[in-house]
Amino acid sequence: MDRASGLSVRARLTLSYAGFLMLAGVLLLAAVWVFLLRYVPDQALMITGSMDAPHHGVFPVRSNLLRVFAPRAAAVFAFLLAFGLAGGWILAGRMLAPMTRIADAARLASAGSLSHRVRLPGRRDEFRALADAFDEMLARLETHVAEQQRFAANASHELRTPLATSKALLDVARSDPHHDARRVLDRLHAVNSRAIDLTEALLLLSRAGQRSFTREPVDLSLLAEEAVETLVPLAEQRGVTVETEGDVTPTAGSHALLLQLTTNLVHNAIVHNLPERGSVRVGTGVRPGTVLLTVENTGEELTAQAASTLAEPFRRGAERVHADHAGVGLGLAIVRSIAQAHDGTLTLTPRPGGGLRVTVELPATELKGRIRTPARTRDESGRPRGA
CATH class of the missing domain: 1.10.287.130 (Signal transduction histidine kinase, dimerisation/phosphotransfer (DHp) domain)
Incomplete structure (x- = not known):
């Protein structure tokens, strides 16, 4: 939107400093003048000559004082105005120097240079x-x-x-x-x-x-059960044992996106597992203020650096590219994006002896009537083990 140009901030600050200084000078001179009017009489009797032949005369005191005081007061005001403008201009420039640096950085950023930084020195204040x-x-x-x-x-x-x-x-x-x-x-x-x-x-x-979704109450433990039920045929085909356990884990978010997050994690754990007799463990838990969804799987040994890069888009290990159900390389990237959209975090940690441990931490919400979900284990045929 086009706007009419006006005085710069530095000019306005300069005028403000000078105006305040002039006002202070006026008040000071007014106080001096009031003091003089109070203690100086209008007229004074002056006696001249000798003691034997004195001469008496009346002289105006205030009028003479005003005639002498006025030009000097005007000179003081002129000095204060010049000093206020010059000093105000310098002070305003020093005060606004950080804003100039920030504005220069903003212009560079708008031109595409995002590597430039202000790096303002000095102690921490509002500008810093x-x-x-x-x-x-x-x-x-x-x-x-x-x-x-x-x-x-x-x-x-x-x-x-x-x-x-x-x-x-x-x-x-x-x-x-x-x-x-x-x-x-x-x-x-x-x-x-x-x-x-x-x-x-x-x-x-x-x-x-x-983040274009409506938040609603969601129980991660139920989503974990639903994801495991859906992927039981894949676990049977690959001979993977899936175990689920945990408490009710109430959070808020999109039911569809959080189900996709859970399904991606379980699918990833089943597919990238040992060639035979692999296992997957899905657990949910509650911490003060947060809830946890943890998916662990056996598999080949990973370094901490390799595990930390698996959530990057299209990042796949060499052993995963040619595997069945290898996917498109976005599974964990989608999980991280969904977790971040729900104000959560994703942590990837290699397991001792091989495999991966994935933890999603989301904000917890209040839920009345906590019900503990008993642990269940599913074998290769998909039948639940235990009560």
């Missing part, structure tokens, strides 16, 4: 707090933009692969009329299914990042 907050904002923006650029590049690469594969299959089928059409259709179906899964995962990741 503003500059530090601006630097923190720039750091977060720089990290976010870098992540978005990396994500866009990875997504473009992942989407280009199925499209290029489909084009190659169609070119082969068109150049060779005797090619097995059924085989081409099967491969095209598989490639397109992967592209659709990737697109849906990208849309889900975007939805979670925008």
